Amino acid sequence: MINQHMYELGSAPSAIRELFAYGLERKAQIGADKVFDFSLGNPSIPAPKAVADALIDLVSTVPADKLHGYTPAQGTPAVRTAIADSLNRRFRTEYTAANLYMTCGAAASLNICFNAISNPGDEFIVVAPYFPEYRVWIENAKCTCVEVLAREDNFQLDLAAIEAAITPATKGMVINTPNNPVGSVYPASDLAALGSILRKKELEYGHAIYLIADEPYREIVYDGLDVPWVPGFYENTLVCYSYSKSLSLPGERIGYVLVPQTADDWQRVYAAVAGAGRALGFVCAPAIFQSVIERCVDEPSDVAAYKENRDALYGGLTELGYECVAPQGAFYLWVRSLEPDATAFAERAKAHELLIVPSDSFGAKGWVRLGYCVSHDTIVNSLPAFAELKAEYDA
Amino acid sequence: MINQHMYELGSAPSAIRELFAYGLERKAQIGADKVFDFSLGNPSIPAPKAVADALIDLVSTVPADKLHGYTPAQGTPAVRTAIADSLNRRFRTEYTAANLYMTCGAAASLNICFNAISNPGDEFIVVAPYFPEYRVWIENAKCTCVEVLAREDNFQLDLAAIEAAITPATKGMVINTPNNPVGSVYPASDLAALGSILRKKELEYGHAIYLIADEPYREIVYDGLDVPWVPGFYENTLVCYSYSKSLSLPGERIGYVLVPQTADDWQRVYAAVAGAGRALGFVCAPAIFQSVIERCVDEPSDVAAYKENRDALYGGLTELGYECVAPQGAFYLWVRSLEPDATAFAERAKAHELLIVPSDSFGAKGWVRLGYCVSHDTIVNSLPAFAELKAEYDA
Known part of the structure; x- marks a missing residue:
């Protein structure tokens, strides 16, 4: 008798939020530096002074x-x-x-x-x-x-x-x-x-x-x-x-x-x-x-750190053989899934401690989204895991 | 072709907001201390330290x-x-x-x-x-x-x-x-x-x-x-x-x-x-x-100043012969209009620089609301104007 639609909206699992919650748990288990969490769009650059x-x-x-x-x-x-x-x-x-x-x-x-x-x-x-x-x-x-x-x-x-x-x-x-x-x-x-x-x-x-x-x-x-x-x-x-x-x-x-x-x-x-x-x-x-x-109102955004992240992640993944859309703005990288089912791909990535969001959440098939508003170390340290993931599909 | 209901909600005059806007204008004309603005529920007590x-x-x-x-x-x-x-x-x-x-x-x-x-x-x-x-x-x-x-x-x-x-x-x-x-x-x-x-x-x-x-x-x-x-x-x-x-x-x-x-x-x-x-x-x-x-979360509310206001306004108006509901809480006084049409009464009060909200806005007839979350001086100084207003009706 409550509103069924609101109930479903409030209880349906959001892929992004579920992944983020999983990441928090996983970090507590094995250490924050071992989990490469690209799930969210929470800015990593602090507000200007x-x-x-x-x-x-x-x-x-x-x-x-x-x-x-x-x-x-x-x-x-x-x-x-x-x-x-x-x-x-x-x-x-x-x-x-x-x-x-x-x-x-x-x-x-x-x-x-x-x-x-x-x-x-x-x-x-x-x-x-x-x-x-x-x-x-x-x-x-x-x-x-x-x-x-x-x-x-x-x-x-x-x-x-x-x-x-x-x-x-x-x-x-x-x-x-x-x-x-x-x-x-x-x-x-x-x-x-x-x-x-x-x-x-x-x-x-x-x-x-x-x-x-x-x-x-x-x-x-x-x-x-x-x-x-x-x-x-x-x-x-x-x-x-x-x-x-x-x-x-x-x-x-x-x-x-x-x-x-x-x-x-x-x-x-x-x-x-x-x-x-x-x-x-x-x-x-x-x-x-x-x-x-x-x-x-006229305070400039600090884009330099996001650009460094973009270059490291786009460059690194492209070099490993991933197909990526070169980002012109925002702080997300759109990467072709290594299998047609992006959800299955994101699930396999999890085994390498890579938390990435399947494109199905965004009304598209066969891609994943990586938010690179994270620490630069996360990006650099994640590349070997992306290499292993690729090797697994190439094998 | 836009939403007509939203247009009406956004353009319909709200009695309270109109009165408040009139008050700002009037204060600029004759001086803030000459206008007795009881229109709003904006707390007059500052947030605790x-x-x-x-x-x-x-x-x-x-x-x-x-x-x-x-x-x-x-x-x-x-x-x-x-x-x-x-x-x-x-x-x-x-x-x-x-x-x-x-x-x-x-x-x-x-x-x-x-x-x-x-x-x-x-x-x-x-x-x-x-x-x-x-x-x-x-x-x-x-x-x-x-x-x-x-x-x-x-x-x-x-x-x-x-x-x-x-x-x-x-x-x-x-x-x-x-x-x-x-x-x-x-x-x-x-x-x-x-x-x-x-x-x-x-x-x-x-x-x-x-x-x-x-x-x-x-x-x-x-x-x-x-x-x-x-x-x-x-x-x-x-x-x-x-x-x-x-x-x-x-x-x-x-x-x-x-x-x-x-x-x-x-x-x-x-x-x-x-x-x-x-x-x-x-x-x-x-x-x-x-x-x-x-x-x-456990910071106490500073009720003392509102109580002083309540006592001064309730006491003052009751003594002048107004019928008021004794407030047990919040910071509003509900006063019987001196004529059946509360909007007409509030309009006549305006001529005495008294800004009060007719009860029609609240789904009731024949009363007015006075917000006493104002400075104590406003209350004390308004009483002669309320006396004149009463005298006008008694005459």
Whole structure:
């Protein structure tokens, strides 16, 4: 008589969380340095010193009733202005506080968007492989999650397949660039082409189709690559952001939804975002971290350590003969399973103390995801185990 | 084509927020000390010093990647254990971490409960006057909000009316004690009687009926009154708690859901709570405040200042001839409107710079709510304005 769907969501084993729990247990048994845990996306780089400085200064100088008091539902105006100004400096945009709704992180941002713009029965397209919670949230908004596979050769957008998947019921599409789990960054040319397709379909079906840009990895990018600003390519874009990765604050639940002025009836959309925040209980994002963001909004992400990890893991595995997608951003490596059943492969890897997530969790077959937001030693020391695993399949 | 209901929720004026915004504007015009703003429930007492000490110590001693990292979805085990231990000391219970799911505040706790235990079409009973967002959240779970008026003489539970309102579709009932907006605390005898009614109806209809105890004001209580521990009176109770009021941390979004072992199939209910948290995007409550709560869980609330305010306001208004409900807890005073239309009365009060919320917002007619979590001076200085207002009606 309780809600069966919620019960199943709460008790169904998540492959990633199960693997992480197994890893903790295994480390306790044989020592942390003997287990090579690539299961999670928890940043290994600590938050910048500016965050600690801001926290201590805020606690020391701002009266507690102001510091920890309710902010407006959509967030403190000064914080939203600081974020808008930062975006304007970086992307030559003209946003103000009125475009921003502060949230407690990416899960909140995405949930709010799905609920704000959809009606039951609408469809949202996701690009597989994809972050598995997208489906949970889309279905919780009583909508249908439509998977379109990425291109097989390079895991970029398959524009023809996306166009073919759009129906009169399509209310939106989620893209995640830089991408979890494959590490790809979508180039400007593809975003421009995607924008043209969406605009054409909007005209054909006579209603808005929203592009939801989920961008927690926007700043985690390598080799001087530029991550294009998605709203510059398509008017009806909603940006979902979180500081979890860029400032290494995953536990603090702080992010935002941006509704650009280019969106049709953007103030109505913003009101619906605020309404969804209210209905779901996401009003007033954590106050002290709103203030921290105001002070640290231009703090650079420390990408150097992730790049070292990427180079060591991608280089090492490629040299051993594994097929890997070269990551352009984020901190995940997508590796071809050595047998068609990725779950069986991940299980065999476990015997070598290698904890890797099968691609089935991400809506794709035959690959595994390795999170390289770990210590550099973990990567270097794991390579002999990967060599043994390969030898086992080659034998 | 966006969600019309969300748009309306986000753009409909909330009486409380409108009044608060008017107050800010008016204070800028004529000076903050000339405006008597009783509109909000933002604690005026600062968080205890122990909170600032904990924050500074945590930032100074815990490595940033640990301090700000993801916690398990349901919260850090040590934090949940500390809360369980504290409850056990106070209420002679036997809870463990397994009974507790950490949330980002009361809105999250309640939303999670409504979604975890209900199916579309179920009914939840609320006791009017009530916190207006209850209806928003119940309806967002596709359920029906059934209002039962409190007793007219003392705003306590009307047990006969509650019993009469229970139908085969009743999935639960929300109580809020100490109560916002009337300040009443439900005595043990009434909770025992309510428990008997609910048990009888469970037998009659053959399914569980949940009592959701929304308790952010549990520690804000006067005159040595004891707030009974609701799960002690009824097995299928779910406790929703927030540290917003007790530790004056409303902006920090930290609280919990407690599923006691006495609930039918409590582990299934807990799993549904976890599933609803996942579906709604409420996993991993803000990490640093989880750690703060672990250290401050037994910190007493500073009730003395609220008591002084209560006495000054209740005493002052009663002496002027206003009819008030004597508050036993929380920090609101419920005052009879001087005309049948409470909205018109609140509007006339505005001309005397008195900002008070009409009862219509709370599902009741003919009263107003005054939040006395304000400076003591505001109360003392407002009394002449209340005298003028009364004189205007008496003339």
